[in-house]
Each structure stands twice: as structure tokens, then as C-alpha cells.
Amino acid sequence: xxPAIKSLKSLAVTLGALLxxxxxxxxxxxxxxxxxxxxxxxxxxxxxLASTFEALNNDIKIKVVPVDENEMATQMAAAAAxxxxxxxxEAGSELLLAFGEEGIVDxxxxxxxxQKIGKKRxxxxxxxxxxxxxxxxxxxxxxxxxxxxxxxxxDWFAERGxxxxxxxxxxxxxxxELTDKSKNQYGILIGTKPEGYTEQVFTHFALSNGARxxxxxxxxxxxxxQMLETLKYYQTLAQFNPPGPQTWRARDYYLQGKMGMFFYxxxxxxxxxxxxxxxxxxxxxxxxxxxxxxxxADLVKNTGFVPVITNKTAASYGVLQGLAALKSxxxxxxxxxKFVEYLYDPYAYITFLHMAPGGMNPMLADIPDHPNYxxxxxxxxxxxxxxxxxxxxxxxxxxxxxTVVDGKAFPESGQIFAKQxxxxxxxxxxFEGVSPEQAIARAEMEMQDLIGR
Amino acid sequence: MSDRIVAQESRLGYRLLAPAFLVIVLLIxxxxxFNLYLSFFDVQLDGNKTWVGVSNYLKLLSDQTFYHxxxxxxxxxxxxxVGTTVLGLxxxxxxxEEFPLRNLVRGLVLLPYFAPVISVVFGxxxxxxxxxxxxxxxxxxxxGLMSERQNVIGEPDxxxxxxxxxxxxxxxxxxxxxxxxxxxxxxKDQYEAAAIDGYSAWGRFIHVTLPELRFVLGTVILLRLIWxxxxxxxxxxxxxxxxxxxxxxxxxxFTGVIxxxxxxxxxxxxxxxxxxxxxxxxRKVLKW
Numbered sequence: 151x152x153p154a155i156k157s158l159k160s161l162a163v164t165l166g167a168l169l170x171x172x173x174x175x176x177x178x179x180x181x182x183x184x185x186x187x188x189x190x191x192x193x194x195x196x197x198x199l200a201s202t203f204e205a206l207n208n209d210i211k212i213k214v215v216p217v218d219e220n221e222m223a224t225q226m227a228a229a230a231a232x233x234x235x236x237x238x239x240e241a242g243s244e245l246l247l248a249f250g251e252e253g254i255v256d257x258x259x260x261x262x263x264x265q266k267i268g269k270k271r272x273x274x275x276x277x278x279x280x281x282x283x284x285x286x287x288x289x290x291x292x293x294x295x296x297x298x299x300x301x302x303x304x305d306w307f308a309e310r311g312x313x314x315x316x317x318x319x320x321x322x323x324x325x326x327e328l329t330d331k332s333k334n335q336y337g338i339l340i341g342t343k344p345e346g347y348t349e350q351v352f353t354h355f356a357l358s359n360g361a362r363x364x365x366x367x368x369x370x371x372x373x374x375x376q377m378l379e380t381l382k383y384y385q386t387l388a389q390f391n392p393p394g395p396q397t398w399r400a401r402d403y404y405l406q407g408k409m410g411m412f413f414y415x416x417x418x419x420x421x422x423x424x425x426x427x428x429x430x431x432x433x434x435x436x437x438x439x440x441x442x443x444x445x446x447a448d449l450v451k452n453t454g455f456v457p458v459i460t461n462k463t464a465a466s467y468g469v470l471q472g473l474a475a476l477k478s479x480x481x482x483x484x485x486x487x488k489f490v491e492y493l494y495d496p497y498a499y500i501t502f503l504h505m506a507p508g509g510m511n512p513m514l515a516d517i518p519d520h521p522n523y524x525x526x527x528x529x530x531x532x533x534x535x536x537x538x539x540x541x542x543x544x545x546x547x548x549x550x551x552x553t554v555v556d557g558k559a560f561p562e563s564g565q566i567f568a569k570q571x572x573x574x575x576x577x578x579x580x581f582e583g584v585s586p587e588q589a590i591a592r593a594e595m596e597m598q599d600l601i602g603r
Numbered sequence: 604m605s606d607r608i609v610a611q612e613s614r615l616g617y618r619l620l621a622p623a624f625l626v627i628v629l630l631i632x633x634x635x636x637f638n639l640y641l642s643f644f645d646v647q648l649d650g651n652k653t654w655v656g657v658s659n660y661l662k663l664l665s666d667q668t669f670y671h672x673x674x675x676x677x678x679x680x681x682x683x684x685v686g687t688t689v690l691g692l693x694x695x696x697x698x699x700e701e702f703p704l705r706n707l708v709r710g711l712v713l714l715p716y717f718a719p720v721i722s723v724v725f726g727x728x729x730x731x732x733x734x735x736x737x738x739x740x741x742x743x744x745x746x747g748l749m750s751e752r753q754n755v756i757g758e759p760d761x762x763x764x765x766x767x768x769x770x771x772x773x774x775x776x777x778x779x780x781x782x783x784x785x786x787x788x789x790x791k792d793q794y795e796a797a798a799i800d801g802y803s804a805w806g807r808f809i810h811v812t813l814p815e816l817r818f819v820l821g822t823v824i825l826l827r828l829i830w831x832x833x834x835x836x837x838x839x840x841x842x843x844x845x846x847x848x849x850x851x852x853x854x855x856x857f858t859g860v861i862x863x864x865x866x867x868x869x870x871x872x873x874x875x876x877x878x879x880x881x882x883x884x885x886r887k888v889l890k891w
Contacts, residue, residue: 394754
């Protein structure tokens with residue numbers, strides 16, 4: 151009896167020890183990935199990519215956390231204060247530069263990842279936007295990007311004999327012509343709410359007027375005659391906006407046929423094409439009593455796109471999303487590097503980009519020629535045609551923002567972006583009766599305060 | 604002997620108090636002290652702090668937007684506290700009368716209070732949407748009361764009033780509930796006596812109802828002041844352009860490049876303001 155119990159005991163001890171060691175061996179490194187892609191269908195794709203990666207590397211667990219792009223800076227601040235920063239984030243280049251300057255980005259790790267993926271494969275314009283001021287380090291790896299432009303009703307323009315909205319003059323004329331407030335019709339949508347969209351639209355106009363935040367020497371030159379002219383023009387255009395402060399959400403008014411032009415990224419290609427799909431099922435055949443609905447059967451066909459706006463100079467504007475590894479423990483850093491490398495594997499990368507064909511454009515120059523790339527699951531590339539897509543992607547070679555001057559990035563511009571000084575300036579002029587001269591002077595003072603020079 | 608019992612009892616007392624004391628220290632005192640501490644520093648994202656003395660407070664005193672948000676807060680407090688109290692009182696008086704289905708109506712009146720904030724906020728935003736909302740449709744097209752469509756929630760001047768009306772609508776039921784409970788306990792004979800003394804309905808309200816309600820009204824006003832001075836979610840979700848103090852602090856602490864030392868300083872000012880308000884109220888109005 152006694153020996154039996156004894157051996158049973160030792161068996162249990164051995165088993166327990168075995169279990170303990172095996173669980174120690176299997177203890178997976180968990181890394182947290184914050185993504186801007188908050189929509190549930192996109193989350194599903196990212197989750198799928200992450201679980202595929204986990205299946206290939208069973209010692210690593212990926213926790214995907216969706217964070218709204220307007221909340222990213224806020225959430226990062228809160229996480230930093232709480233000491234619970236994620237290991238890797240997807241965010242706009244301006245924010246990544248700002249985070250880089252705050253000292254929370256792991257520069258060494260980003261450099262290593264760029265090297266492994268192949269630095270030469272990236273569009274050089276994209277790499278510039280994530281470069282540290284020292285000219286050799288990077289605050290992130292370019293992931294995908296979009297181009298902004300004016301989307302407009304070609305049919306309405308043709309009816310009234312208006313020229314395509316590619317110059318300041320043409321835009322203002324068309325906006326004036328297409329606005330009829332008594333009929334609830336509006337000429338244009340530009341951003342006037344104090345948030346990112348407003349800065350993006352304003353920047354596009356400022357660039358087309360040769361206005362800059364910094365000169366090549368890195369001096370702040372925001373309060374310039376060109377900037378002032380832009381702000382005054384912007385104030386004029388805002389009269390033809392739907393009432394009150396507006397942001398990108400008002401693009402719905404365009405889909406409803408209540409607006410003539412709106413600024414938007416190439417992300418809308420997806421939405422426009424989806425509206426086309428939706429319209430196919432939302433008919434009176436399927437829904438009794440559905441009549442006079444706002445779905446325009448020919449909206450895609452009747453929509454034109456102008457990515458380059460000209461006043462003193464021609465300018466295109468876009469936003470780059472990058473991945474950045476943040477400072478973590480060595481085990482987490484290794485896992486993060488593996489995960490990021492995996493995301494740039496052509497199959498994983500193309501799956502990611504196909505979440506929003508047209509909106510998420512590749513930053514690796516060789517991807518557009520990949521046989522899988524133009525075969526997106528929703529067939530959107532087919533709707534628009536290969537040429538249109540390639541034009542958009544090539545725009546990324548010479549994309550402009552306030553951040554980069556003569557190929558050199560100014561992270562201060564990222565800080566200014568994060569503080570929303572420009573959209574607040576626009577808001578104060580349009581809604582609070584502040585004069586453009588005063589608003590611009592105040593904005594420059596705030597920028598000066600912020601960057602301390 | 605009795606000394607020992609007293610000592611033992613007081614020791615037991617301390618032990619019984621300890622958990623509550625600990626919770627208060629951890630969850631209330633510590634954050635307040637930490638906030639006070641932060642307000643003297645320039646706080647960096649990576650956790651580095653630099654001592655800056657009272658410069659955060661000096662910056663605050665010279666900040667125009669701070670005074671603006673202080674003003675907004677006062678308007679918001681006055682509008683919502685008066686609004687909920689008056690509406691709550693009126694509805695309580697009305698529903699204290701006998702009529703058929705009274706209990707059902709009393710239940711329905713509570714609905715706004717129980718509805719989740721986020722869903723009613725979306726509802727209100729849709730109602731006031733400048734292009735598609737029913738408010739503009741009725742005011743401009745049906746009634747012709749306004750010549751042009753307006754973004755009532757978007758325009759900062761009108762948004763504050765929408766936020767006040769929203770708060771009154773959402774929170775008057777709590778005032779109603781508290782006042783109704785007290786109304787039901789006022790003895791009938793007091794009203795009869797007042798009637799015999801020749802008081803009209805208005806006189807009975809002034810001389811019987813109001814004095815009886817004094818403490819309940821005091822409680823309602825006090826609670827509403829405290830709640831609304833700190834109220835964040837309703838205002839921020841419905842109209843983020845209405846910068847009351849909590850929203851001003853949020854923008855400073857968490858949006859853009861953080862300025863948490865500065866935000867902490869504003870929070871300290873808000874705390875002092877709150878404490879002062881409560882003191883004034885308790886001492887001068889309630890005379891407790």
C-alpha cells in the first residue's frame with residue numbers, strides 16, 4: 151500500500167513539474183498592435199492575418215486593438231501615462247514623427263525592419279516622410295497611403311458648362327454656381343471642424359499657393375502672404391459648405407445628390423463602388439414602397455476626380471500610414487519585428503491593401519506588378535480600370551505635405567499636426583469672427599511655443 | 604477595566620474603519636494628491652517630468668480660452684441646474700395630482716434618465732442635422748420660422764443651448780423623483796389649515812409646499828451642481844465644441860501633444876472651484 155501511494159505521489163510530482171516546465175516553454179510572447187482600421191470588416195481581415203501569423207509562430211500572440219485615427223494621439227498619451235504602450239502601431243506619418251520626437255519609438259528596430267524588407271523597394275517620397283531629422287534613422291516603416299483630391303459631379307459641371315475644378319478660380323466659380331441653399335443644395339465640402347480633415351484640405355490649398363510651414367533651413371515661415379491668401383480663399387469657399395462646422399462625414403450629402411464637389415481621399419472609390427452594389431439590392435423589387443430613394447444609378451460614372459490643384463503652383467497632397475515599433479522588452483521587439491516582416495510578405499501585404507482598394511495604396515514599388523494585386527475581391531480595380539489605379543499609385547513618388555521640404559522631414563510639423571493648430575485657426579476664422587490676419591499670427595505664435603524656437 | 608473595554612472598542616472601531624479608509628485613500632486622496640503634484644511639472648509622454656514651479660498656473664491665468672471655458676461652465680451650470688430643478692418640480696407637482704393611469708405616466712417620465720447616453724445623443728444629432736434633420740425641415744420648410752438652414756449643434760453660440768436643453772431633458776427625472784417622494788409625505792392637514800387661513804393655491808404653494816421641499820430642493824441643486832461641474836460625456840458626445848471645464852481639461856491633457864502638467868493645474872482649479880461652491884452652498888444656503 152505504502153509504496154504504491156509513494157509512487158503515485160512521485161508520479162504526480164513529476165507530472166506537475168512536466169506540466170509546469172512545458173507551460174514555461176510554451177509561454178508565448180504577447181505583442182499589442184494598434185491599428186487605425188476600426189471598421190469591423192477590416193478588423194476581421196487584420197485578425198485573420200494575425201491568427202495566420204500565430205499559426206506560423208506559435209510562441210507569439212498578437213493582440214489587435216482598433217483605435218480611431220482622430221483618437222490615436224489621445225490614446226497614446228493616455229497609454230504612455232499609464233505605462234501600457236503597445237508594441238507596434240499603425241498611424242499617419244505626422245503622428246509617427248511626433249511620437250518619434252517624444253522618444254517612444256524604437257528607431258533601431260525600425261531600421262532593422264526596413265533593411266530586412268528592402269529599403270530600395272519603397273517609394274522614396276514615402277520614406278522621406280518618416281525620416282528622422284538626423285537623416286539616417288526612421289520613425290516608422292511606410293505601410294500604405296492615399297491621395298486627396300476633389301471628387302465632383304461631372305454631369306452637373308457639363309450641364310452648366312463649368313470647367314473641371316483644378317484651379318482656385320474654377321473651384322470657386324463652380325462652388326458658387328452649384329450652391330442653392332433654399333433648395334438644400336451645396337457647392338462644395340471643405341473641412342471646417344477643428345480636426346484632421348480640415349488640416350488636410352487646407353494644406354492642399356496652401357501647397358498649391360506655394361505656402362509652407364518651414365523653409366529649407368528649418369525656420370518657421372507659417373505667417374506668410376501666401377498662407378494668408380490661402381486662408382482668405384478658404385473662408386470664401388466655406389460659404390458654399392453645408393451649414394455649420396463640417397467634416398468628412400458630410401460626404402454622405404454627395405451620395406444623396408445634395409452636393410456638387412467634395413474633398414476626399416481615394417478611399418471613396420470603395421464607398422462609391424459599394425453604393426453601386428447597395429443600389430443593386432435596394433430596389434422597390436426587394437422593398438415594397440421604396441420610391442424616390444436617393445441612390446443614383448450612375449453616380450460612379452458621373453463622378454470625376456481631380457488630384458492636382460493649381461494656383462501659383464501645382465500640388466497634390468496625400469497621407470502616409472506607417473508601422474512603428476515602440477520601445478519594448480527584447481523578446482517583444484523580436485516578436486514585433488517578425489510580425490511586421492510577415493505583414494510585408496506579398497500575400498499578407500496584398501490581403502491587407504485589399505481591405506480598401508484605391509484607399510490603401512502600396513508603398514513597395516514592386517507590388518502593383520504582382521499578379522494578385524489588381525484582383526481585389528470586390529472587383530473595384532476592374533470598375534475603375536488598371537490605368538486609373540496606376541496613376542494614383544505613381545502619385546506617391548512626389549507626394550507633398552508640410553512635413554517634408556526638399557526631401558528633408560521636419561518632425562515639428564508632426565507636433566503641429568497633432569495639436570490641431572491649423573484646423574483651430576480655420577474654425578476661428580469661419581465661425582468665431584476672428585480676422586484671417588489675427589488668426590494666422592496667433593497660429594504661428596502657438597506653433598512657435600510648441601516647437602520652442 | 605472600563606478603560607480596557609474603551610480601548611478595545613476604539614481599536615475595533617479603527618479596524619472596522621480601515622477598509623473604507625484604505626479605499627478612500629487609494630481611490631480618492633491619492634489621485635487628488637498626485638494630480639496636485641503633477642500640476643507643478645512639465646510632463647513628457649515617456650514619463651519624464653521637469654519641475655516648473657507655478658508656471659502652469661501662471662500660464663493658465665493668462666490663457667484666454669480658460670476664461671472662456673469658465674464662462675461656458677457657468678452658463679451651463681446655471682442653465683441646467685435651474686432647468687432641471689424647475690422642470691422636475693413642475694412635473695412632480697403635476698403628477699402628484701390624482702388622474703387615471705398616473706403610475707404609467709410617472710414611469711414614462713423617467714425614460715430619458717434611463718436611456719443610454721450614446722444612443723440618445725445620436726438621435727439628437729440626427730434631429731438637428733443641418734441637411735437631413737427634421738428640426739431644420741420643420742423650421743425652414745414647414746413653418747418658415749427660419750429663412751435658412753442652421754447647424755444648431757455645430758455653431759458654438761447655439762450649441763451651448765442645445766447642450767443645456769439636452770441635459771435638462773435627460774436629467775430632470777431625477778429631480779422629479781426626489782421631489783415627488785417628498786411631496787407625497789407632506790400631510791394633507793397643512794394644506795387644509797392654510798386654506799382655512801385664506802391662502803389661495805399659489806399661497807399654499809409658497810407657504811406650505813416650498814418650505815417643506817426646502818431640503819429636497821437643496822439636495823437636488825447641490826447634487827446637480829456637483830455632477831454638472833464634472834459632467835463630461837453628455838457634452839463631449841453631443842457637442843464637442845462646447846468647452847466646459849472638464850472638456851477643456853481633456854483637450855489639454857489628451858489631445859495632440861499632451862500638456863498634462865497644465866491640464867492637472869486646470870483640474871486643481873476646478874477642484875477648488877467645486878469645493879468653494881459646495882462650501883458656499885452648505886454654509887449660506889442650507890445653513891447646515
